[in-house]
Amino acid sequence: MKIKHIESFIVRAPIDSNKVYWGAGYWMADPNQHPGLPDGHPGDITTEYPPIWRLRPIYTRDLSCVVVRIETDTGLVGWGEAHTPVAPEASKAVIDALLAAIVLGRDPFDIQPIWENMYSSMRMRGHSTGFLLEAISGVDIALWDLAGRALGVPISTLLGGRMRDRIPVYASSLPRVHARSGEAGYQGLVSLARSLVDQGYRAFKVKLGIDIEQDRHSLRVLRQAVGPDVRIAVDVNGAYDLAQARLAGRMMEEEGAYWLEEPLLPENLRGYADLAASLQIRVVAGECLFNRWQFNDYFVAGAVDAINPDVGRAGGISECKRISDLADTYGIPFSPHVSIGSAIYMAASLQWAAAGSNLNMCEWPMDASAIGNGILKQPFQFEGGAIRLDETPGLGIDIDEDKLRRWQVGATA
Amino acid sequence: MKIASVEAIPIRAPMRPGDVYWGNQTWGKNKDAKIAAAGLPPDEDRSEYPHLWRSRAAYSRSVDTTLVKITTDTGIVGWGESKTPVAPNITATVIRELLAGILVGQDALTPALQWDRMYGAMRIRGHAQGFWIESISGIDIALWDIMGKALGQPICKLLGGPFRDRVKLYASGIPGVRHGAPQEAWDNLRVAAADVKRRGFQAVKVAIGLSTAGDIRTIEILRDAFGPDFTIFTDAAMMYDVPQAVEVGRALERLKVGWLEAPLPAEDIEGYARLARALDIPIASDLIFNRWQVRNLLVAGGVDVVQPDVCRSGGITECKRIAELADAFHKAATPHVSIGSIIQFAASAHLAASFPNQAVMEFWFGANPLGDPIAREPLKLVDGYLHVPMGPGLGIEIDETKLRQYEV
Secondary structure, three states: OOEEEEEEEEEEEEOOOOOOOHHHHHHOOOOOOOOOOOOOOOOOOOOOOOOHHHHOOOOOOEEEEEEEEEEEOOOOEEEEEEOOOOOHHHHHHHHHHHHHHHHOOOOOOOHHHHHHHHHHOOHHHOOOOOHHHHHHHHHHHHHHHHHHHHHOOEHHHHOOOOOOOEEEEEEEEEOOOOHHHHHHHHHHHHHHHHHHHHHOOOEEEEEOOOOHHHHHHHHHHHHHHHOOOOEEEEEOOOOOOHHHHHHHHHHHHHOOOOEEEOOOOOOOHHHHHHHHHHOOOEEEEOOOOOHHHHHHHHHHOOOOOEEOOOOOOOOHHHHHHHHHHHHHHOOOOEOOOOOOOOHHHHHHHHHHHHHOOOEOOEEEEOOOOOOOHHHEOOOOEEEOOEEEOOOOOEOOOOEOHHHHHOOEOOOOO | OEEEEEEEEEEEEEOOOOOOOHHHHHHOOOOOHHHHHHOOOOOOOOOOOOOHHHHOOOOOOEEEEEEEEEEEOOOOEEEEEEOOOOOHHHHHHHHHHHHHHHHOOOEOOOHHHHHHHHHHHOHHHOOOOOHHHHHHHHHHHHHHHHHHHHHOOEHHHHOOOOOOOEEEEEEEEEEOOOOOOOHHHHHHHHHHHHHHHHOOOOEEEEEOOOOHHHHHHHHHHHHHHHOOOOEEEEEOOOOOOHHHHHHHHHHHHHOOOOOEEOOOOOOOHHHHHHHHHHOOOOEEEOOOOOHHHHHHHHHOOOOOEEOOOOOOOOHHHHHHHHHHHHHHOOOEEOOOOOOOOHHHHHHHHHHHHHOOOEOOEEEEOOOOOOOHHHEOOOOOEEOOEEEOOOOOEOOOOEOHHHHHOOEO
């Protein structure tokens, strides 16, 4: 069996008619403006420390990703996805211009050698993070899907067998409440949290990270609303320096938060190590780390208590399984990071989660999306705060290709 | 003065018939039987350890790069370059889809601020290396070119003033020969050495990393060909593990080699530290991608010569910071200058002039369709030294018509 054809295409779907992605609503100065860093925004040159514009990401107003479709000479098809919250054109170009030639003609079961060939193509140029790894992730997931379908088993079986059929998930994510939104803002937060618990979630994540006392108030109203047994994880996306992170971490310990995610900027390995040593609350990082070596540096330094690698970013199922196994060697659990993407990406996260011995829980987008259940013949089976997996081969989903192609950029009708 | 437009120009310029980039001859995957006989063993041989194929790079047979043209509302044009030895349209896509939108309308005379804004835009997604930083590099160089042109000064003067007006070069490079290669390949080493000497260089770099026995024999032959006083550097393109690197390093010490570059995979910081402790020969690294990554290597004591690439490691702004960081550790710095256009060479010369801890600078001496041919004045190379072009900005004038003929 040989790989005969590899296709990549961009998918863009609306989030909802009147919503913006929670991350975008959080960071963009004006969510109604076009994606990107608004020009002349007063926050650009600031006297605040740390300066927020040094980590203000680009967002778009829709959901985008790059879907990879690999077909063998026997007519088997595998689906993969590269995580591309912005500029999917870049990752598509990587797949088409660089990776396709490496993959074509190969035995699709050569997943490991193909991964090494893709990685080595730019290794001496230091492309161990970023677009290359995201593109590799998409190809790798498609190869695993192919292998599973070829043998009639789910990917989790090929990864050494399932540890569990139910994957505990946490809802992601409640937006940060601005002080200026007043009591109404907190009420909105409370009703969102209650609706999650009513749906069956036993854990959710909230975005915090500007003012410590304001954040304390958010945690208190949330705890009051959901009771003592629901996990409230906190994500601040690198908003602090070390001293602030210590203070904020102590506050979160007092308020019973479950973990503190990305307290510092990703380059600050030493800061992470100092923080993890001084805080009791779990220090979590990993959504912007790539490859086993980056994670290993964090483990050796004692910089994290838990990790959340992204299967569409860190190197696909192959690399993420290696990373979570490596984490287990250090006694560290993992929680797949799942943000903007389609059902392919969500399913790949679940298959990996099912096979990892040290799974904590899996992130799960709390909003329905046109490219989530919307592209599946059977929706994900959510029950009691977990997703139940059945024996469907490969990624474990049945993709309705017509529905998926509806969102393909540049598709001919 | 505002940024009016940002244009990315993917370039693919054919090499002279028969020419193959020296790195490609050693570390690439070549169908040309003569070259393949001297370079890395075939990909299919995965039984030897360490596995050289795990570090085998993709190469193009043409000179590929991405040029950046930024125009201000006052009509000043700045040129930059992002390193893209393969697939330049990827980087051009990143610039068009993401970076242009961040920059248009901004104050053009704020390269450091724009660097932070650009880097911050993908920071929480971990794009600290690769296409993203390469794209930022090209823009940063163009903004410095604008700054120089707006103020009527060469870039090196704006970086605190040059320490030197000419930069000592080493020629890169001579491809090494694999153990077991035909005699003709070994004889060619002496031909290559004579060519480098004839061009007036006083230092050279040799691509090794193919096998310890072949690497050592390669350097023995070249030491004999060049004589005892010529400076020879080596680059192993991260093909070794630590024991091999120690074995080769010891032999290179005996052969008076100036440094051992990129002996281990970039990811193996602890390995670099062990190696630097074990060997006397300086350890160099061009596997340098941002100041935080270099900091980890420096703190570990894993490198003696830091080689940031202006078109890859973050442009003028970040490379200057990287050199100064290395200086704080009492280590040398020098620009890594591989395949690319005259913009790369000029930007590197300004950096080298401004580094307090500058070592010898790399210079790719192959016939380069994107070198002097796309500029109105050639670079001034005398006796193995590059004279820093002292006109405003990069100090070179680009002949846009000539470069556009290679636009993809």
